Amino acid sequence: MWGATLRILLYVVFVLLPVILATLLGGETANIFTALGRHFALMGFAMLILQVVIAARIKWIERAFGFDILIRYHKHMAILAGCLLLAHPLLLAIGGGGWRLLIGLDVPWYIWLGKATLLALLLNVWLSSYQTALKLKWEKWRGVHDLLGPAIITMAFIHSWVVGTALKTAGVQILWVAALVLGVVLFVYHVLLRPQHLKRHPYTVTEVRTEAEDVWTVTMAPPQGVPVYPYIPGQFHFVTFYRDRNLPVEEHHWTISSSPTEKGHVASTIKALGDFTSTIGETKAGDRAAVHGAFGRFSYVLHPEERDLVFVVGGIGITPVMSMLRHMRDTEDDLSVLLLYANKEENQIVFKNELEDMEAGQFPRIKIVHVISNPKESWNGESGLIDEEKIKRYCGEELNKKVFYVCGPPPMIEAVIGTLKTMGVPDKRIRLEIFSFLD
Amino acid sequence: MRKTALYQVSTLVTVALISGALLLALVRTFLIAPSEVRADMGSELFKNKGCAHCHFTDSKDTKVGPGLAGLFEQDKLPVSGQEVTEANVKSQLVEPYKNMPSFEDRLTDQQMDEIISYLKSL
Numbered sequence: 223m224w225g226a227t228l229r230i231l232l233y234v235v236f237v238l239l240p241v242i243l244a245t246l247l248g249g250e251t252a253n254i255f256t257a258l259g260r261h262f263a264l265m266g267f268a269m270l271i272l273q274v275v276i277a278a279r280i281k282w283i284e285r286a287f288g289f290d291i292l293i294r295y296h297k298h299m300a301i302l303a304g305c306l307l308l309a310h311p312l313l314l315a316i317g318g319g320g321w322r323l324l325i326g327l328d329v330p331w332y333i334w335l336g337k338a339t340l341l342a343l344l345l346n347v348w349l350s351s352y353q354t355a356l357k358l359k360w361e362k363w364r365g366v367h368d369l370l371g372p373a374i375i376t377m378a379f380i381h382s383w384v385v386g387t388a389l390k391t392a393g394v395q396i397l398w399v400a401a402l403v404l405g406v407v408l409f410v411y412h413v414l415l416r417p418q419h420l421k422r423h424p425y426t427v428t429e430v431r432t433e434a435e436d437v438w439t440v441t442m443a444p445p446q447g448v449p450v451y452p453y454i455p456g457q458f459h460f461v462t463f464y465r466d467r468n469l470p471v472e473e474h475h476w477t478i479s480s481s482p483t484e485k486g487h488v489a490s491t492i493k494a495l496g497d498f499t500s501t502i503g504e505t506k507a508g509d510r511a512a513v514h515g516a517f518g519r520f521s522y523v524l525h526p527e528e529r530d531l532v533f534v535v536g537g538i539g540i541t542p543v544m545s546m547l548r549h550m551r552d553t554e555d556d557l558s559v560l561l562l563y564a565n566k567e568e569n570q571i572v573f574k575n576e577l578e579d580m581e582a583g584q585f586p587r588i589k590i591v592h593v594i595s596n597p598k599e600s601w602n603g604e605s606g607l608i609d610e611e612k613i614k615r616y617c618g619e620e621l622n623k624k625v626f627y628v629c630g631p632p633p634m635i636e637a638v639i640g641t642l643k644t645m646g647v648p649d650k651r652i653r654l655e656i657f658s659f660l661d
Numbered sequence: 662m663r664k665t666a667l668y669q670v671s672t673l674v675t676v677a678l679i680s681g682a683l684l685l686a687l688v689r690t691f692l693i694a695p696s697e698v699r700a701d702m703g704s705e706l707f708k709n710k711g712c713a714h715c716h717f718t719d720s721k722d723t724k725v726g727p728g729l730a731g732l733f734e735q736d737k738l739p740v741s742g743q744e745v746t747e748a749n750v751k752s753q754l755v756e757p758y759k760n761m762p763s764f765e766d767r768l769t770d771q772q773m774d775e776i777i778s779y780l781k782s783l
Contacts, residue, residue, distance in 0.1 A: 234674060238681045245685045245693075252702060252771070257686035265682060291667050298671040302678070318769065319709060330708060387705050649665050656664065 226286040233272060240264040240397055244388035252318060259313030264388060266307040267378050267398075269299055270343075271405040274371065278412040279460075279517070288519035289458075290656040297350065304347045307340055307378075332384040339377040346370040359497075361472050368413055375405055417462070417473075420512035423448070424464065427509040428487060430502075434572045436494040437538065438502050439479060442511050443487045450488050451515050454523050455481050455549035456542040456655075459515025461490065466509075469501050477541040477655075478516065483552035488513070491572060493538040520627070520655040522546050522557070528625045529557055532617060534608055534638050536564045536630025540572050542655060543629060547577075550586040559588040560616055560624075562608050564634065566596045591616055608634075610641050621647050628654045703779025706772050710764065718783055726761060733781045747777050 241261045251257040276283065276296045284292055315323045322329060346367065349356070353363045379402050388394045425442040433439050442461075444450050453459070455478075462473040480489035494500040520542055522531060533543045540563060550557055565571050571592060581590050593604040593612065604612060617624060626647060628638050635654055642652055707713055715725035722728045727739035735745050741758040743749045751773050754764045768776070 230670060230674065234677050234681075237678055238685075241682055241685050245689050248689075248701070251686075251689045254686055254690045257689045258682060261682040261686055265678060291664075294664075294667055295671060298667075299674075302671075302675055318772065320767065322767075323709065328711065330711065330714065333709065385705070385708055387701055390701060390704070654664070 229283060229286050236272060237265050237268045240268055240388065240394055243391070243393045243397060247391040247393050248388045255313045255317030256319070257317075259310050259317055259319075260387060262306040262313065263310040263382065263386070264394075266303045266310065267375075267382055268401065269303040269306070270375050270378060271401045273300060273303070274375070274405045274408050274412075278408045279514070280408075284517055285519075288655075289517040291519075294656065300343075300347050300350065304343050307343060311336070311340075332381055335377055336381040336385070339374055339381055342370055342374045342377065346374065360474075372406075372409055375402070416514070417512065420514055421462070421464070424510035425488075425513045427463075427505055427507055427511060429507055430505050432503070433491055434574075435569055436500075436503075437491060437570075437572050438505070439489050439491040440502065440505055440511075441480070441487050441489040442513060444513075450482075450486065451513070453478060453482055453488070453516030454521045455545040456521030456523075457516035457518040457545075458542070458655075459488070459490070459513055459517065461514075462512040463505060464510040464512070465505055467504070469504060470498055472498050473512075474498060475517075477518075477545070479541040479544050481545055481548035481552055483549055488515070491538070491541045491544070493572075495538075518542075518655060520629070520653060522627070523549070525625070530624045531557060532560045532562065532613075532624050532626045534562045534564075534613075534626060534628045534630075536608075536634040537566075537570065538572065539630035539634075543627065544573050544576075546627075547580060547586065547588065551580055551583065554585045557586040559586045561588060561590045562593060562612065562616065563590065564593045564595065564608050564630065566594070568592075568594055568598065568601055589616070608638060608641075610645060613641065613645065621645055622651070624651065626652045628652060700775070700778045700782045703772075703775035703777070706768070706776050707779055710767060710772075710776075712776070715761070729780055730783050732783060747774075750777050750780065 241264050244260070244264060251260065273296060276292055276299070279289065287295070311319075311323050315321050320326075323333060349358065349363060349366060353360075379398065383389050383398065386394075389398060423445055425444050427440060428443045429439075429441040431439045431441070451459075458475050458477045460473050460475045462471060463469070464471060476490035476492055478488055479491040480487065492499055492502045494502065522528065523546075533546075535543050543561065547559070547561075549555075550559070561577070563571070563577075577590050580586075581588055591604055591612075593606065593608050594601055595605070595607055597603075597605045606612075613621075621642075624647075626638075626642055628635050628642075630638075635656075639652060639654070643649075707718070717724050717728035718730060720728045720730050721739075732738075732750075733745055737743065738745055738749060738753065738758075741749075741753065743753075753761070754768065754773050754776070756765075757763055764773070
């Protein structure tokens with residue numbers, strides 16, 4: 223809690239720092255509109271630099287929030303920066319700069335550069351916000367994002383350096399150069415150096431096992447003599463497979479389904495949900511993989527005081543839960559667990575046999591309820607969706623003593639959260655992983 | 662739930678940043694006494710209003726019009742030959758000599774004073 227608060231405070235201070243310096247060193251302005259217009263520009267640039275910092279997967283920042291939350295904060299702040307930078311020329315025009323700043327064609331090159339920067343920023347925000355609706359493939363979007371990001375920062379730096387009143391003071395100049403260097407160094411590290419390092423020290427695929435229809439577990443071992451990176455159950459990692467055979471090379475993030483109690487390897491269980499994941503079955507032992515982990519806060523080990531857990535899971539959302547259950551079993555943790563596991567059809571249940579073994583075992587004390595939405599006549603378990611009636615029937619009336627972990631397809635997550643809230647479960651007792659970063 | 666907390670944090674940060682910017686803008690507008698910064702404002706106007714298109718400020722060389730470095734250290738304005746005074750420079754802005762466009766409609770009186778203040782600093 224305090225760690226997160228400290229990081230948020232640092233964010234606010236860094237964004238306001240150039241404005242504070244400009245006020246202390248730059249002095250008065252003619253009117254409130256001009257002052258505010260300049261402040262928004264200074265803050266907008268600082269926020270653009272921090273966009274790189276937030277997205278660079280820096281562990282010290284990520285572990286306080288979880289990467290899924292952090293990347294959404296990145297998105298919120300992009301929209302805020304866009305609004306501030308859009309207001310910047312409007313306020314300057316109102317403050318006496320004249321509307322030529324906005325609509326005039328005979329303005330100097332550095333004003334055109336400012337306009338181009340703003341347009342590029344708005345384009346970037348738009349593409350990121352509507353990537354799914356635009357049916358823009360993740361890899362293509364990422365390529366455009368990685369080009370537009372540095373271009374926006376470079377253009378904003380040049381525009382502000384040439385025209386910015388505050389940039390005439392040495393204090394703000396030093397801050398500006400330091401911020402630019404920070405942004406460039408982190409961007410180069412995140413986009414070029416770290417991927418190259420991970421590629422040069424790849425994990426090796428040791429096994430590809432079919433778990434259910436179109437679902438495979440890919441097990442990977444680190445280079446000889448190197449331990450698996452540290453992780454806790456429920457986290458995820460980024461993986462780039464190098465498989466040759468004309469198979470695509472793309473970085474994707476998957477939940478870790480193995481438990482950290484298993485030494486010498488790490489595994490992800492992956493379902494064919496798109497163009498790339500449909501090729502996972504073609505992965506073979508001996509293939510290489512650049513692995514970057516671990517991220518996320520969807521883990522029971524972060525809340526050791528909570529002993530009565532309910533996992534509400536849909537489809538392949540079982541993977542982080544499986545990692546946690548395996549960890550409970552291997553560490554002989556005497557937790558009380560209810561697993562409500564929804565699938566369309568019975569043959570889509572992943573880890574069915576291992577879950578049955580766990581239910582028959584001692585640790586954790588687990589009850590498993592399979593819910594099939596499209597059952598065959600022979601199915602004699604629960605059918606339909608995980609709804610209020612089923613939750614009440616299996617959890618009992620005292621929901622406030624339980625903690626709910628929800629993981630699955632976004633529509634299911636939304637429905638279950640709505641149901642839990644209707645039933646009076648407080649926000650702090652509902653945990654979820656928002657696995658799609660762009661939705 | 663973390664998603665709710667995210668929206669709360671984003672809202673709080675937005676409010677904190679805009680409040681900070683507004684507060685410091687009020688300080689700069691109403692609490693800091695006018696000072697030599699007027700020359701800085703003139704410098705900005707010099708760029709934004711297109712003066713820099715035609716005039717160097719760091720030399721006396723001709724770009725389109727004459728360079729303005731050390732203008733107020735000279736006896737006469739470089740083209741009109743009039744005495745270098747604030748009034749004559751302002752007159753040049755309103756009713757220019759030769760090819761220079763008039764800035765009468767593009768600059769307020771205060772802005773002209775700020776540009777002159779900047780030219781005096783060159």
